[in-house]
Amino acid sequence: MTAIxxxxxxxxxxxxxxxxxxxxxxxxxxxxxxxVNEGETLAIVGESGSGKSTLARILLGLIKPTSxxxxxxxxxxxxxxxxxxxxxxxAVQPIFQDPASSLNPRMxxxxxxxxxxxxxxxxxxxxxxxxxxxxxxxxxLDAAEFHDRYPHQLSGGxxxxxxxxxxxxxRPRLIIADEPxxxxxxxxxxxxxDLLVSLKSSRNLGLVLISHDLNVxxxxxxxxxxxxxxxxxxxxxxxxxxGKPASDYTRSLLAAKLVADPHIARTxxxxxxxxxxxxxxx
Amino acid sequence: MSAEPSAVLPAxxxxxxxxxxFDLLRRLFRTRxxxxxxVILVAISLLSIFAPWFASSGxxxxxxxxxxxxxxQHPFGTDSLxxxxxxxxxxxxxxxxxxxxxxxxxxxxxxxxxxALAGYFRGAFAAVLxxxxxxxxTLPAIIIVLFTVSLxxxxxxxxxxxVALAIWPIxxxxxxxxxxxxxxxxxxxxxxATGLSTFHIIFKEILxxxxxxxxxxxxxxASTAILIEAGLGFLGLxxxxxxxxxxxxxxxxxxxxxxxxxxxxxxxxxxxxxxxFNMFADGVTEMFNPRASATxxxxxx
Amino acid sequence: MTTGLPLLSARDVKVHLRxxxxxxxxxxxxxxxVYPGQCVGVVGESGSGKSTLGRAMTRxxxNVEIAELSGSVRFGGEDVLAMAPERIRALRRHRGLSMVFQxxxxxxxxxxxxxxxxxxxxxxxxxxxxxxxxxxxxxRQVGLDDAARILRLYPHQLSGGxxxxxxxxxxLAPDPQILVAxxxxxxxxxxxxxxxxxxxxxxxxxxxxxxxIITHDLGMVAELCDQVYVMNGGKIVEAAxxxxxxxxxxxxxxxxxxxxxRRLHQTKALGSGTGSAAP
Numbered sequence: 001m002t003a004i005x006x007x008x009x010x011x012x013x014x015x016x017x018x019x020x021x022x023x024x025x026x027x028x029x030x031x032x033x034x035x036v037n038e039g040e041t042l043a044i045v046g047e048s049g050s051g052k053s054t055l056a057r058i059l060l061g062l063i064k065p066t067s068x069x070x071x072x073x074x075x076x077x078x079x080x081x082x083x084x085x086x087x088x089x090x091a092v093q094p095i096f097q098d099p100a101s102s103l104n105p106r107m108x109x110x111x112x113x114x115x116x117x118x119x120x121x122x123x124x125x126x127x128x129x130x131x132x133x134x135x136x137x138x139x140x141l142d143a144a145e146f147h148d149r150y151p152h153q154l155s156g157g158x159x160x161x162x163x164x165x166x167x168x169x170x171r172p173r174l175i176i177a178d179e180p181x182x183x184x185x186x187x188x189x190x191x192x193x194d195l196l197v198s199l200k201s202s203r204n205l206g207l208v209l210i211s212h213d214l215n216v217x218x219x220x221x222x223x224x225x226x227x228x229x230x231x232x233x234x235x236x237x238x239x240x241x242x243g244k245p246a247s248d249y250t251r252s253l254l255a256a257k258l259v260a261d262p263h264i265a266r267t268x269x270x271x272x273x274x275x276x277x278x279x280x281x282x
Numbered sequence: 283m284s285a286e287p288s289a290v291l292p293a294x295x296x297x298x299x300x301x302x303x304f305d306l307l308r309r310l311f312r313t314r315x316x317x318x319x320x321v322i323l324v325a326i327s328l329l330s331i332f333a334p335w336f337a338s339s340g341x342x343x344x345x346x347x348x349x350x351x352x353x354x355q356h357p358f359g360t361d362s363l364x365x366x367x368x369x370x371x372x373x374x375x376x377x378x379x380x381x382x383x384x385x386x387x388x389x390x391x392x393x394x395x396x397x398a399l400a401g402y403f404r405g406a407f408a409a410v411l412x413x414x415x416x417x418x419x420t421l422p423a424i425i426i427v428l429f430t431v432s433l434x435x436x437x438x439x440x441x442x443x444x445v446a447l448a449i450w451p452i453x454x455x456x457x458x459x460x461x462x463x464x465x466x467x468x469x470x471x472x473x474x475a476t477g478l479s480t481f482h483i484i485f486k487e488i489l490x491x492x493x494x495x496x497x498x499x500x501x502x503x504a505s506t507a508i509l510i511e512a513g514l515g516f517l518g519l520x521x522x523x524x525x526x527x528x529x530x531x532x533x534x535x536x537x538x539x540x541x542x543x544x545x546x547x548x549x550x551x552x553x554x555x556x557x558x559f560n561m562f563a564d565g566v567t568e569m570f571n572p573r574a575s576a577t578x579x580x581x582x583x
Numbered sequence: 584m585t586t587g588l589p590l591l592s593a594r595d596v597k598v599h600l601r602x603x604x605x606x607x608x609x610x611x612x613x614x615x616x617v618y619p620g621q622c623v624g625v626v627g628e629s630g631s632g633k634s635t636l637g638r639a640m641t642r643x644x645x646n647v648e649i650a651e652l653s654g655s656v657r658f659g660g661e662d663v664l665a666m667a668p669e670r671i672r673a674l675r676r677h678r679g680l681s682m683v684f685q686x687x688x689x690x691x692x693x694x695x696x697x698x699x700x701x702x703x704x705x706x707x708x709x710x711x712x713x714x715x716x717x718x719x720x721x722x723r724q725v726g727l728d729d730a731a732r733i734l735r736l737y738p739h740q741l742s743g744g745x746x747x748x749x750x751x752x753x754x755l756a757p758d759p760q761i762l763v764a765x766x767x768x769x770x771x772x773x774x775x776x777x778x779x780x781x782x783x784x785x786x787x788x789x790x791x792x793x794x795x796i797i798t799h800d801l802g803m804v805a806e807l808c809d810q811v812y813v814m815n816g817g818k819i820v821e822a823a824x825x826x827x828x829x830x831x832x833x834x835x836x837x838x839x840x841x842x843x844x845r846r847l848h849q850t851k852a853l854g855s856g857t858g859s860a861a862p
């Protein structure tokens with residue numbers, strides 16, 4: 001099974017060169033390899049400064065890595081002609097963290113979707129409106145109500161649904177989602193998560209989920225990679241990485257996870273206090 | 283449980299609420315000075331366009347007795363050539379305002395293109411463009427204008443070009459800043475990721491969002507252009523065949539003691555025009571970015 | 584813990600705002616009590632009015648047009664909503680209410696060193712040495728042991744978590760009876776968030792500092808709070824002891840929040856050996 005998308009030795013440094021001496025070596029991504037297979041969900045976990053967002057943009061072909069290679073279906077992206085890029089763009093789509101800023105504030109919902117459909121000739125002129133209606137329906141929105149709205153007239157959850165509709169318009173094979181739930185309220189997070197899961201399974205979509213939220217990662221991903229300061233410190237099947245973490249960093253991430261259950265929170269605190277306390281006095 | 287829009291306080295990032303033209307007008311009039319600015323601009327534009335109707339005599343009529351103080355017949359007095367100052371003022375307004383608008387428009391076309399290209403494509407290409415911009419920016423406006431005019435003469439359209447040459451770098455910098463920031467925004471990244479063409483991204487995605495800032499800058503450029511033109515005319519470097527406010531100031535200087543009205547009224551006209559543009563610019567700023575405006579009420583806490 | 588009189592007592596608080604011509608009932612009749620030494624959580628999603636409630640109770644509403652501001656917030660025998668501005672400022676300076684906000688970078692002056700800013704809050708102390716000692720002590724209380732070094736730094740030289748803890752230290756400077764925190768850890772990484780929450784917990788348990796925590800994060804509430812108020816659409820829809828709330832929510836909205844948390848797997852402790860390095 002060839003990977004849809006693979007990356008080898010990706011390094012990205014920002015900061016340019018100093019006048020004399022070595023290049024300013026602030027590496028946002030420092031030697032990352034990864035593969036994403038058809039229909040699989042790969043989670044990339046990390047905190048701020050881990051380089052996960054930069055990596056996402058490199059995988060999407062939006063930034064060029066300083067060194068290393070990204071390949072789509074085995075072919076290196078560097079060698080792409082413009083026709084290849086169009087194929088790539090249709091196949092690999094993003095969803096960003098802040099839904100409000102991922103939509104053009106001065107563009108209506110239907111215009112945003114129509115632009116994409118027209119660009120890739122996905123629907124003839126007379127079918128455009130119908131196609132938009134279908135797209136909106138597929139993300140749970142009623143076209144009659146939403147088609148002429150501007151982003152500021154939508155809630156966060158609705159905005160993210162539009163962003164998902166835009167991504168799905170091209171029937172991609174892989175979605176790269178950079179913290180798609182973080183800006184949303186909890187109840188909305190659950191809805192969007194369900195939407196992503198159902199779209200994924202109905203179309204055998206691959207998903208690269210970038211998140212700092214271990215709960216969501218545990219809920220939907222097949223494999224996990226943990227990033228820290230530009231490097232991958234641990235990778236493997238989700239059950240293994242989150243269940244029996246090999247690295248200290250992963251363990252500290254797990255330890256820091258808040259649980260929405262006061263009983264578990266209390267038990268954990270007592271366990272920690274006991275571990276820290278000197279020999280029991282009482 | 284369906285998600286509903288329920289923001290309690292207006293989100294501060296809602297600057298770009300797109301709306302029908304009348305809604306925009308209404309919002310402009312709700313700002314402190316924007317509406318006044320627009321009214322002033324419309325008024326002086328109409329007065330200039332319809333100058334023949336408002337003036338009591340033609341611009342070249344020298345029939346009246348010269349150097350008469352303001353009177354019922356000549357509300358703004360007459361000048362040294364025996365022309366009715368009020369009439370000349372109206373006709374002069376045509377050229378001064380035309381220079382203002384046209385120079386600003388040209389500055390926008392040149393500066394806007396340079397700034398947009400540099401801001402979107404970046405890299406070495408942008409660096410070259412920016413250095414050229416800086417070069418023009420560091421030369422004082424008046425030097426550029428004087429240089430151009432002395433080289434190529436003072437015909438009207440050359441004046442416009444000279445003024446545009448002096449102010450385009452400011453526009454370029456503003457547009458550059460906008461394009462730099464906007465091209466990092468996620469909707470632009472999404473547009474790139476969905477394969478939309480560069481032309482589409484620059485003109486349909488980024489530019490409409492840069493418009494409020496650009497409009498403000500163009501209005502400010504127009505007011506600067508009028509001031510530069512006034513300076514040119516005052517120095518006697520404008521096209522002598524075409525009356526302008528600056529040229530009127532020039533004529534008036536020798537008669538400052540004898541006939542103050544020859545200088546005061548064109549001076550006031552320039553002030554009003556500049557105020558009009560600046561107030562309009564401030565109003566647009568307040569509409570889209572309340573805290574950046576000089577006159578908008580400030581938020582507390 | 585709920586013996587005696589409440590430290591802070593809100594009754595029928597209403598904050599109606601005028602936004603673009605419409606009246607928005609941000610807070611619509613809220614009753615709330617915080618007892619001495621208690622940690623109370625106000626939980627709600629965006630738009631629930633919880634932030635507006637917190638700001639109204641500390642008299643820090645932004646300069647938005649207020650259609651109505653009524654009700655009472657009794658603190659130390661006086662009504663905070665009816666107090667004169669000088670009295671409020673006096674309260675903020677000493678033994679009153681302190682507030683901690685969400686985004687530490689906007690509340691710290693980027694051009695002043697930490698010692699200056701902390702010193703501002705300690706103006707009531709006698710001399711420079713007392714201020715310095717107290718500053719170091721405050722920083723240590725919030726878990727910043729390298730106090731002397733940190734005092735000399737500027738805000739941008741600190742990490743997000745350290746900045747937030749400095750803000751908490753500044754809020755502690757006037758020796759408040761109650762600390763009101765609005766999303767105190769939202770902008771922080773998970774590991775840092777956990778540490779800040781533990782710091783708050785220690786302050787609450789060891790110093791007996793009463794707290795009002797405003798948040799959307801059920802995990803924070805489960806970790807920190809004794810009593811929870813659930814807010815929706817400007818009203819309190821449920822108020823209960825934290826265990827009772829999570830075990831047996833009485834209100835449909837609360838139940839839906841908990842269901843969402845469960846759907847997001849927030850109620851599971853991940854893997855074995857969660858919470859300690861020892862397996």
